Amino acid sequence: MTSPAHIAMFSIAAHGHVNPSLEVIRELVARGHRVTYAIPPVFAEKVAATGAEPVLWNSTLPGPDADPEAWGSTLLDNVEPFLADAIQALPQLIEAYAGDEPDLVLQDITSYPARVLAHRWGVPAISLSPNLVAWEGYEEEIAEPMWAEPKKTERGQAYYRRFHAWLEENGITLHPDAFGGRPDRSLVLIPRALQPNADRVDESVYTFVGACQGDRTAEGGWRRPETAEKVALVSLGSAFTKQPAFYRECVRAFAGLPGWHLVLQVGRHVDPAELGDIPPNVEVHDWVPQLAILKQADLFVTHAGAGGSQEGLATATPMIAVPQAVDQFGNADMLQSLGVAHHIPTEKATAETLRETALTLTTDPEVARRLKTLQAQMSEEGGTRRAADLIEAELHARRG
Numbered sequence: 382m383t384s385p386a387h388i389a390m391f392s393i394a395a396h397g398h399v400n401p402s403l404e405v406i407r408e409l410v411a412r413g414h415r416v417t418y419a420i421p422p423v424f425a426e427k428v429a430a431t432g433a434e435p436v437l438w439n440s441t442l443p444g445p446d447a448d449p450e451a452w453g454s455t456l457l458d459n460v461e462p463f464l465a466d467a468i469q470a471l472p473q474l475i476e477a478y479a480g481d482e483p484d485l486v487l488q489d490i491t492s493y494p495a496r497v498l499a500h501r502w503g504v505p506a507i508s509l510s511p512n513l514v515a516w517e518g519y520e521e522e523i524a525e526p527m528w529a530e531p532k533k534t535e536r537g538q539a540y541y542r543r544f545h546a547w548l549e550e551n552g553i554t555l556h557p558d559a560f561g562g563r564p565d566r567s568l569v570l571i572p573r574a575l576q577p578n579a580d581r582v583d584e585s586v587y588t589f590v591g592a593c594q595g596d597r598t599a600e601g602g603w604r605r606p607e608t609a610e611k612v613a614l615v616s617l618g619s620a621f622t623k624q625p626a627f628y629r630e631c632v633r634a635f636a637g638l639p640g641w642h643l644v645l646q647v648g649r650h651v652d653p654a655e656l657g658d659i660p661p662n663v664e665v666h667d668w669v670p671q672l673a674i675l676k677q678a679d680l681f682v683t684h685a686g687a688g689g690s691q692e693g694l695a696t697a698t699p700m701i702a703v704p705q706a707v708d709q710f711g712n713a714d715m716l717q718s719l720g721v722a723h724h725i726p727t728e729k730a731t732a733e734t735l736r737e738t739a740l741t742l743t744t745d746p747e748v749a750r751r752l753k754t755l756q757a758q759m760s761e762e763g764g765t766r767r768a769a770d771l772i773e774a775e776l777h778a779r780r781g
Contacts, residue, residue, distance in 0.1 A: 383773040385413045389483035390433070390509075391474075391495035393466075394421040394445055397618065397688055398489045399428070401511035401570040404593040405487075407431040408769040417483065419474055419495075438473040441466045446649050449621045449706075456531050459707075461540055467493035468547055474498060485776055488564075496560065497551045505775055508564035509768075512571060512687035512708050515562050516581040524558065566775065568768050571687050572694060572759045575715050588771060591762030592691040600670040603644070605677045609662075610640030613739060614674045617684040621705035622648025624727065625655040631682065633732035634739070636660040641739075644674055672696070679743050682735070685713040685724075694721070695759055697752035699742035703730050720751045 488495030
């Protein structure tokens, strides 16, 4: 039994980065640890519900309900705000934890200040990765080609100069790429099945614990209509939901399809009136209790974010993957390679294609068999309890 410790978690105000950690935090609190969670105020209530103490700081990043266009369109558009936010957040967090330094730091992959703070405090840091991690050869195969052009520009070089200077100010000699992408220790909160080149991942650093899902009843429930022979859920997550044309195709795909009922989540940036006439077998919401619906659904049309992908696997639900950004394209390809989904680019997701694909996936016994196999494999990865066990093992080793 590990004696109680002060564990500090750090993340940004984004559903896809906060939600995967919450059950791990809840479990650590239940085991008697004091857990503080550094987070912008918009997530304070959600964090407090786990029993952790929110430590509030002000972020300059777009909020969880921001228009996706606020993130820009280029690689530098995407990364510069994270560095700027980290630099302005660090003094806030140093002050917030003065005299109350933790025994161990947990960090979402986006939280650069967390690793700096762990270095300053001389305590171990564990990355909690909500999506894929680097494998041996990742830099040569993915990162270097992706950065080749930006690094030639003055803007790209200025970004790296600023990153290097910030790290050096805090006594860190790592290159920014290694600092952000190569943690000393990482728990990966996705199933190993979703990890590209999993056989080349360094298992002395990365441990796949799979989905850490808990009781979601607080999010609300959903009742399957008695007349529904088949249920399809469409959700593009929480960030990249401004797709009215795609939603109209989804409505057309399932309108009048005998026995089918469609649940359509459109987010906060689309007015249902933009979708035209809504048939009786379609319900439209800006938000839904996704996991509750997936437990009763026959098909999941998803953007293939890490959270949604693993929820589809955990509930053994066939998927149509329509990725919108970042890692979603790779996840969509992984799901298709596993034989449990079809990857359809947004521009090709017509009503006819969606309907035909839905009927194919939901009537194929081989798809159902593969999903059941993956569901069983996921349950063996350990999830929340194994993650907490491994965190306590790090504490024990440090005190040992």
